[in-house]
Amino acid sequence: MKFVKHYLSYIVIGALAVIISAVGAAGGIPGTFSALLEQSVIAIILAVSLNMVVGFLGELSLGHAGFMCIGAYVGGKLAVLLSSSLGGTNIVTVILALIVGGLCAGICGFIVGLPALRLRGDYLAIVTLAFGEIVKNIFENSEFFGGQTGLKTPEFTTQRSTRFVLFLIGAVIVLLTLFVIQNIIRSKHGRAITAIRDNEIAARATGINVTKYKLMGFIVSAVFAGLAGVLYSYSQQSLQAKTFDYNYSIEILVIVVLGGMTVNGSIVSAVLITALNNILQTNLGGSFAVAKDLIYAVVLILLVIYRNAPALKSFREKYNLANLWKRLVKPKHDPSRVGDDSVRWDVVPTKISMDEVLSTDVVIDTTGDNSADIGERGGNK
Amino acid sequence: MKFLETLINGFSIGGIYAMIALGYTMVYGIAKMLNFAHGDIIMVGAYVIILFLPINPVVAIIAAVVLCALLGISIEKIAYKPLRGASPLAVLITAIGVSYLLQSLAQIIAGPNPKLNNLFEKLFPKFLETHRGGIITIGSFNIKLSTIITLACVAVVMVGLTLFVKRTKTGRAMVAVSEDKGAAQLMGVNVNSIIMITFAIGSALAALASTLMMLDGQKFAVDMGSLPGIKAFTAAVIGGIGSIPGAMLGGIVLGLVECFAQMAGFGEYTVAIEFSILIIVLLVKPTGILGKKRREKV
Numbered sequence: 208m209k210f211v212k213h214y215l216s217y218i219v220i221g222a223l224a225v226i227i228s229a230v231g232a233a234g235g236i237p238g239t240f241s242a243l244l245e246q247s248v249i250a251i252i253l254a255v256s257l258n259m260v261v262g263f264l265g266e267l268s269l270g271h272a273g274f275m276c277i278g279a280y281v282g283g284k285l286a287v288l289l290s291s292s293l294g295g296t297n298i299v300t301v302i303l304a305l306i307v308g309g310l311c312a313g314i315c316g317f318i319v320g321l322p323a324l325r326l327r328g329d330y331l332a333i334v335t336l337a338f339g340e341i342v343k344n345i346f347e348n349s350e351f352f353g354g355q356t357g358l359k360t361p362e363f364t365t366q367r368s369t370r371f372v373l374f375l376i377g378a379v380i381v382l383l384t385l386f387v388i389q390n391i392i393r394s395k396h397g398r399a400i401t402a403i404r405d406n407e408i409a410a411r412a413t414g415i416n417v418t419k420y421k422l423m424g425f426i427v428s429a430v431f432a433g434l435a436g437v438l439y440s441y442s443q444q445s446l447q448a449k450t451f452d453y454n455y456s457i458e459i460l461v462i463v464v465l466g467g468m469t470v471n472g473s474i475v476s477a478v479l480i481t482a483l484n485n486i487l488q489t490n491l492g493g494s495f496a497v498a499k500d501l502i503y504a505v506v507l508i509l510l511v512i513y514r515n516a517p518a519l520k521s522f523r524e525k526y527n528l529a530n531l532w533k534r535l536v537k538p539k540h541d542p543s544r545v546g547d548d549s550v551r552w553d554v555v556p557t558k559i560s561m562d563e564v565l566s567t568d569v570v571i572d573t574t575g576d577n578s579a580d581i582g583e584r585g586g587n588k
Numbered sequence: 589m590k591f592l593e594t595l596i597n598g599f600s601i602g603g604i605y606a607m608i609a610l611g612y613t614m615v616y617g618i619a620k621m622l623n624f625a626h627g628d629i630i631m632v633g634a635y636v637i638i639l640f641l642p643i644n645p646v647v648a649i650i651a652a653v654v655l656c657a658l659l660g661i662s663i664e665k666i667a668y669k670p671l672r673g674a675s676p677l678a679v680l681i682t683a684i685g686v687s688y689l690l691q692s693l694a695q696i697i698a699g700p701n702p703k704l705n706n707l708f709e710k711l712f713p714k715f716l717e718t719h720r721g722g723i724i725t726i727g728s729f730n731i732k733l734s735t736i737i738t739l740a741c742v743a744v745v746m747v748g749l750t751l752f753v754k755r756t757k758t759g760r761a762m763v764a765v766s767e768d769k770g771a772a773q774l775m776g777v778n779v780n781s782i783i784m785i786t787f788a789i790g791s792a793l794a795a796l797a798s799t800l801m802m803l804d805g806q807k808f809a810v811d812m813g814s815l816p817g818i819k820a821f822t823a824a825v826i827g828g829i830g831s832i833p834g835a836m837l838g839g840i841v842l843g844l845v846e847c848f849a850q851m852a853g854f855g856e857y858t859v860a861i862e863f864s865i866l867i868i869v870l871l872v873k874p875t876g877i878l879g880k881k882r883r884e885k886v
Contacts, residue, residue, distance in 0.1 A: 267680055322871045329622050332680060333825055334870060336818065337863035348856040453814065457684055464681055501696065504689035508667055508682055515678035516670040 216385055216471055224378035231371025239489065241370045245442040247481045248377030249435045252384050254462045254473035256431035259388055261460065262468035263397065264424040265404030267332040269456050270319070273339030274312040274429040276451035278436025280352050282308030283360035283446055295361025296441070301376060305437045312433025313426050315342075320425040324418055339456055347448040358446040377438050384431050389470060391427065400424050461507055589728050594851045595844070600735040602843020603742030607797040608820030609827070609835035610749065611790030617766040617830035618786045621676070624683040625663060626794060627817015628690035629656050633795035634808045635698055638705055645710040652795040660791025661784050669780075695810045702809040707802045708734060734803045741800060745793065746836055753832060758785060766830065815859075822866045828879025837877060841865075 211218070227244065230236055236244070253271065260268045282304035289300045315338075323334040346352050353359070363373045391397045399420045402410040411417050440446055462480050466472030487499065513519060608630065615623045633652040640648035667686050671679045708722060715733060716722060722733045753759035764772040765782045773779050798813075806812065819842060827838025842862055849858045869876065 261677070265677065267677055319867075322867065326870060326874050329616075329676065329680065329829075330825070330870060330874065332622070333821065334867055337822065337866050340818065341860045341863045344857060344859040453818070457688065460681070460684070498692075498696070500688060500692035504685050504692055507685035508689065511678050511682045511685065512667070512670050515674040517673045518670060 216389075216474060217382060220378060220381055220385070220474075224375060224382075228371055228375045228378075231374065236371060241374060242442070243482065243485045244371075244374045245377060245438070246485065247478045248374060248381055249438050249442070250459075250462060250477040250481045251381050251474050252377075252431055252435040252438070253459045254466065254477040255381075255384050255388060255470055256428045256435070257459050258463045258466070258468060258470060258473045259391075259424050259428040259431075261463050262470075262473075263392055263400050263404060264421060266324075266421070266425075267329075267460075268335045268425075268428070269332050269453065269460070270335030270337075270339035270342075271428075271432050271459050272451040272453075272455035273335075273342040274316060274432035275436035275439065275455075276339075276342050276346060276448065277315050278308035278312045278433025279440040279446055279451070280346050280358060280436075280448075281311040282433075282437030283358055283440035284352060286361050286440070287358070290361050296363050300361075301441070304440075305376075305380070305434055308437035308440075309430045309433040312436065313430040316426045316429025317422065320422045320429075324421040324425060336453065336456075339451070339453060343448050343451055353446070357448075358440075360440045360443065360446060362444050363441060373438070373441055380431075380434050380438065384434075385470065387427065388431075391423075392470075396420065396423065461503055464507060465510065590851065593730065594847045596731060596735060596739070598844035598847035599840060600738040600742075600843070601846060602823075602840035603738055604797050604800050604839075605816065605820045605823045605842050606836045606839025607742060607745060607793050607800070608816060609824040609839045610745075610832065611793050612821050612824040613827070613829050613832060613835040614762075614786050614790050616824070617832075618762060619664075619668065619672075619783055621668065621679045622683060622821070623668075623787075623790070624680070625686040625690055626790065627813040627815075627820070628687050628694075629659060629791050629794040629813070630798040630801070630816060631694060631808075631810065631813035632656060632659060632690060633798035634705075634802055634806075634812060635694060636795075637707060637799060637802055638703055638808050641705065641707060641710060645707055648707070649799050652799060653792045656795035657788040657792040660787040660794075664784060664787040691810055691814075698808070698810065700810060702807040702812075704807055705802050705805075707799070708805065711803070732804070734800075734805075737803060738800045741796070745796065749789075749832065758782070762786060819862060822862060825876055826866055826869045828876030831876070831878045831880070834876055834878035 227236070231241070253275065257268065257271045260266055260271075285307050286295050286300055286304045289295065289297075289303065293300045319334065319338045323331050323338075326334065348354060363370055392400070399410070399415045400423070402413070402415060403417055403420055407417060462477050463473050465480070466474070466476035484499065514523070608626065611626050611629075612623060615621065615626070633656045636652040636655050637648045640651045663686055667682050668679065671682055709716060712722065712733065719725075719733070724731050724733060724736075753762060761772065761777045761782050762785070764775065764777055765779055769779055772782075797816075801812075801816070802808075820839065823838035823842045824835045825838070826841060827834030827836070829835075842865075845862060845865060846858050849855070849861050854861060873879075
């Protein structure tokens with residue numbers, strides 16, 4: 208059970224990837240649907256990698272699209288350069304483009320992060336925002352990368368039976384993203400990163416190198432954004448620097464926030480929002496695009512207020528799904544009933560929730576089967 | 589002459605940035621939050637001007653200032669007030685949400701196409717008859733009337749705001765709240781109303797800035813506020829966020845950089861240059877040029 212819970216996201220995504228690829232190989236995926244699949248995969252990578260910074264590091268990055276832009280342009284340009292010798296969509300070219308694109312984004316993450324992460328909260332948001340604008344501005348005007356007309360990139364064949372390969376590559380990168388990020392978070396480095404999020408001063412006081420871990424989280428996030436960019440450049444016929452603007456970064460942020468700033472939540476909300484966007488846009492036409500933004504904005508504001516407003520704290524705790532579940536399914540754990548019925552002193556509610564610990568001691572006291580244990584805990588009283 | 593013209597243009601553009609930056613910096617100083625929706629208030633102001641322009645240009649400008657001040661207050665009451673005391677990240681995301689909301693609402697109401705405005709023609713019809721394009725020529729030196737108005741307006745606003753903050757009771761209450769909210773409250777300052785006044789002043793300044801932009805012939809577009817907003821924000825940070833003279837200085841520095849970069853032939857890369865300056869300033873002096881260092885307490 209624990210195994211399944213631990214690896215749920217890998218299992219679900221892996222199984223889906225295998226099934227979809229099998230259907231794709233048989234030529235059963237229509238073109239519009241394969242585009243949707245590619246978009247979802249890219250959105251997942253972007254959301255999970257941004258969540259590394261926003262959810263785990265607790266810093267706001269508004270330049271995620273900038274890192275994606277670097278990956279897309281560098282990877283796309285490399286694919287164009289290699290298309291005459293190796294072939295633009297050759298698997299070797301794709302892997303090279305991914306590596307180079309991801310590395311370049313990571314290096315930029317290092318260059319930006321090194322100064323920026325010494326600043327706190329709001330300033331980091333500003334610097335990442337500025338970085339995104341700088342990247343967009345440079346690529347927009349650089350002749351080498353196509354300039355204003357955009358960069359024409361090699362595209363995967365539009366044939367049904369081979370188009371799924373891009374999705375498959377994307378799915379593999381999603382698994383890689385999950386593997387790297389989940390493992391970092393569950394390791395001692397990840398504990399350090401979440402400690403910094405919870406209280407930076409306390410983390411520094413316990414000897415955590417704050418700058419190092421912040422930088423690490425930031426670079427990992429940038430690398431995967433770069434990979435998503437390379438995938439994006441393959442899924443599009445040409446790249447426009449305008450795409451990677453401030454609003455795109457915000458869209459990714461919306462996905463992460465709606466997903467509750469967790470890894471699994473980011474995956475689910477990335478797929479849902481991409482699908483919703485895509486389906487509604489093709490069915491309702493251009494006028495919907497505007498209403499969609501309005502709905503996102505309202506949902507974002509209400510959700511953040513609901514989840515964070517100090518005035519709603521008691522309400523949240525009362526009507527929390529997890530708490531509701533506990534109340535309905537699990538009977539309330541009453542420490543006074545564990546041992547002797549006569550021990551009723553702890554029914555008076557105290558502010559300090561030490562009563563459970565104390566009553567456990569009392570239980571051990573009455574049975575008296577482990578005296579060494581009592582001695583150890585006695586010190587705590 | 590070219591140099592002098594660029595210098596004056598730089599001061600006038602910088603003045604507009606400074607005016608917007610004042611809104612950012614005052615709100616940051618008092619509510620300790622980055623009001624991302626500030627740039628979009630510029631856009632709302634411009635739209636109000638376009639709506640009321642057929643009636644009377646002066647009425648349109650007054651309506652823009654008043655409605656924007658009201659909008660600023662209501663945004664604060666609805667979106668930011670419930671989150672007072674919550675984590676800064678939550679407040680920042682809400683502010684982004686509000687900015688997104690205003691933009692998409694404007695897109696629904698006003699449509700995606702840019703709209704021309706004739707504020708200048710309506711305000712100075714006689715002047716345009718004698719001076720083509722609203723340009724005053726003295727020898728080989730050209731200057732637009734809108735530039736002169738902008739410079740005068742910015743100077744008046746800056747002096748007025750400085751006097752307001754230093755001399756009036758409300759202004760000093762503002763300084764007190766930005767220094768220490770709790771202590772100010774104990775001294776009998778109504779923190780809620782001070783925050784409200786701050787948002788009102790900031791938004792009114794944004795409306796005034798949009799008036800000056802319209803006067804210069806800027807078209808109305810849904811995203812017209814985002815780039816000036818981000819740049820003004822940059823200006824506020826360069827000058828030291830939370831500091832009123834800092835915002836003025838930062839705005840003017842940014843305006844001069846923009847105009848001289850254009851004169852030197854780097855017109856395409858102005859955005860990159862400006863934001864690089866921001867990053868460099870933050871590196872050398874993380875609190876900005878005139879910002880005060882605050883000691884972090886556990």
